[in-house]
Amino acid sequence: MKFLFSLAWKNLFRYRRRTLITAGTLAAGIAVFIWLDGWLLGAQKESERNVVWYEAGSAKVLHRQYLEEVRNLSLKNLLEDPAAVERALAGSGAAFTRRIDFAGELFFGEGSLYVKVIAVDPRADERVFRLSETIVQGSRLQEGEPGVILGEWLAEDLGAAVGDSVSILARTRLGSFQTIDLVVTGILNCPNPVVNKGTAFIPLSLAGESLEMGGAVSELALYFPEWQSPQARTEELRSRLSGFPELVVVGWRELARDYLMIARSKSAATSLLLFLIFIIAAVGISNTMLMAVYERVREIGMMRALGMPDASIRLAFLLEAGGIGLIGSVVGLALGIMIDWYMVRRGLDFSALIGRMDIGYRVHGVFRSAWHPQAFAGGLAFGVLAPIVIAFIPSSRAFKMQITACLRYE
Numbered sequence: 529m530k531f532l533f534s535l536a537w538k539n540l541f542r543y544r545r546r547t548l549i550t551a552g553t554l555a556a557g558i559a560v561f562i563w564l565d566g567w568l569l570g571a572q573k574e575s576e577r578n579v580v581w582y583e584a585g586s587a588k589v590l591h592r593q594y595l596e597e598v599r600n601l602s603l604k605n606l607l608e609d610p611a612a613v614e615r616a617l618a619g620s621g622a623a624f625t626r627r628i629d630f631a632g633e634l635f636f637g638e639g640s641l642y643v644k645v646i647a648v649d650p651r652a653d654e655r656v657f658r659l660s661e662t663i664v665q666g667s668r669l670q671e672g673e674p675g676v677i678l679g680e681w682l683a684e685d686l687g688a689a690v691g692d693s694v695s696i697l698a699r700t701r702l703g704s705f706q707t708i709d710l711v712v713t714g715i716l717n718c719p720n721p722v723v724n725k726g727t728a729f730i731p732l733s734l735a736g737e738s739l740e741m742g743g744a745v746s747e748l749a750l751y752f753p754e755w756q757s758p759q760a761r762t763e764e765l766r767s768r769l770s771g772f773p774e775l776v777v778v779g780w781r782e783l784a785r786d787y788l789m790i791a792r793s794k795s796a797a798t799s800l801l802l803f804l805i806f807i808i809a810a811v812g813i814s815n816t817m818l819m820a821v822y823e824r825v826r827e828i829g830m831m832r833a834l835g836m837p838d839a840s841i842r843l844a845f846l847l848e849a850g851g852i853g854l855i856g857s858v859v860g861l862a863l864g865i866m867i868d869w870y871m872v873r874r875g876l877d878f879s880a881l882i883g884r885m886d887i888g889y890r891v892h893g894v895f896r897s898a899w900h901p902q903a904f905a906g907g908l909a910f911g912v913l914a915p916i917v918i919a920f921i922p923s924s925r926a927f928k929m930q931i932t933a934c935l936r937y938e
Contacts, residue, residue, distance in 0.1 A: 561907050563868060565900055571891055592605075
């Protein structure tokens with residue numbers, strides 16, 4: 529066995545050009561695979577964080593009937609006594625805030641746009657959401673003041689700026705139309721494009737009075753740490769609200785199921801793309817390994833003529849192929865980790881390229897990667913095993929030839 533390892537090692541450097549070409553092809557394929565896999569995984573994880581931090585929270589407490597038509601932004605089937613619900617949730621370790629969601633037509637100058645309006649409690653909302661961190665112009669909302677914060681894309685579409693007066697036309701809970709006059713106090717640029725392009729935020733007390741809510745709210749948005757099991761925490765919170773049979777606790781995954789359906793379809797397309805990268809790398813390896821074996825058919829015949837068993841000759845070739853694969857895999861793994869390190873720390877800003885284009889992810893601007901050790905292990909295993917498997921086929925064909933035919937092979 530020691531002799532076979534020594535022979536395989538010497539052959540790696542005996543055919544340096546072939547070794548470099550094969551190992552280089554393999555290294556490039558593995559590096560691209562690791563980079564692309566980490567990048568797409570990073571976009572997925574960041575999208576999920578942006579859904580929780582800026583859109584849905586970790587979970588929401590809703591009226592059971594309201595959940596069935598939550599996308600209609602109806603002011604029916606609300607939480608009539610949010611204070612009682614908050615008392616039931618006290619001590620659960622979850623942060624919570626009241627919100628009212630409704631549809632409205634936002635007017636500025638001679639133009640108008642239909643938007644989603646979210647009335648928030650400025651003091652409590654920051655315990656659940658991170659919207660205040662994304663304000664790029666102006667200031668935060670103040671309770672009791674007629675202010676509004678607009679998403680940056682929405683403000684650009686309207687041509688509105690901080691200090692401008694706008695109006696929102698909406699139906700009250702009783703069905704009549706009400707106009708709410710507001711002043712733009714801030715503009716936010718949120719990493720979640722859904723928030724940027726069609727959402728306005730106003731104070732909760734102002735919406736409650738203008739929409740004749742009578743103290744009712746659409747929801748209680750909840751937040752608990754990411755490391756806690758969402759399913760276990762949701763079940764625990766549901767048990768605390770057992771005295772409110774008309775209410776449900778819904779996790780963010782159910783609230784964002786439309787996004788998750790898109791994410792699953794993208795995951796399937798991603799898997800296909802990564803598979804094609806492996807196929808391209810395998811084709812490059814196979815071409816080189818086939819040439820390597822066929823140009824050494826005479827060498828195989830000579831070793832067989834000297835009495836070396838076929839199994840030992842085959843093992844020497846497979847060890848050589850595995851050595852090439854190991855070199856290429858280690859280099860590709862190192863390159864992929866270096867690229868991933870940069871992408872995790874800094875990322876790439878694609879805002880100028882994608883603009884407001886909807887690419888399915890809840891991300892815009894800077895895209896960062898995520899560390900994926902399973903991809904590292906998979907790339908390394910593929911890089912070592914693929915050359916061995918590919919080298920096995922042509923070497924087996926050479927062993928089926930007569931020794932004299934091998935010696936005459938050109």
